[in-house]
Amino acid sequence: MDRLRINVVEEFSKTPGTRQEEESDFPGELFLSEILLPKFKVALEKKVKLVVNLDGAAGYATSFLEASFGGLVREYKDIDLVKNNIEFESTEDPYLIEDIHEYMNDALKEEK
């Protein structure tokens, strides 16, 4: 097995929320803490890539994407480490992956 997989719809929600728990059900911060971070850690330990499938959801708010994937970069404080070990699959929204990469690129800039 050279890949570990996350299917957002099957493992989290068909209707991802926003950033924080106080704002919505299924927020990005919850996705990060409960699913994304643990699996990313396992992927790093096993030296495999983590593949995140984004299809099937109602859609993704900017705040959700920034909180989860931007949050992942802020957790490790190393954008190259994260980008080299994560892949995305999205057939429904052609720009979703590009947007996520933008939020990941900007994640550490916001902290500065």
Added chain:
Amino acid sequence: MRYLLGSLLLIIGIVVGFFISRLTKSDFFQLDPKINLIEVVNLCVVIFITIYIPAVLTDKLSNKRHVKNTLIVMVQRVGERLSKINMIVTDCSQKNSISASNKNQILQEFTMLSNNVSALNKLLVKCNKKDFSDEAKKMNEDRRAYKGIVTGADFEAKKFTANTKKEEELALIKFQEFLSDLIFKINSW
């Protein structure tokens, strides 16, 4: 068919000319029997201009017009999608709440907007990479910026207050102005 008709006209012209030349031998009217080389060349050029060039150029111009019309329809579709999102946001702003249904609808519309923009960008770059690559990039940036304003920060909690609604309207106007400019550019391409 056009070539056939053109050739037929040419043959008819030659045949008529032949019979006219026969008539010069009659007493009805006198024609100069000498052949002027310049006039022959002139005749050939006229025939070329009237038959060949329209037959070839018309097709090319017609095809380019079709492509332009298709591009413009696709730009209008992007504009319609933006208007739809704006309507939902306006509704949420007036009610001072964002229901789950509104939220999902907004997100689905943004997914469709991405697809519309992607299809348009691919065609723009295919038609004329040199002229439209900047526009393709700008359109995606505007899309991302508009989505960020509508669904960023505390999307569900914000309830689109007067300030956030104003921000949304300004971003929308900027995007729509860009689309209008794009239509002009496509037409003049």
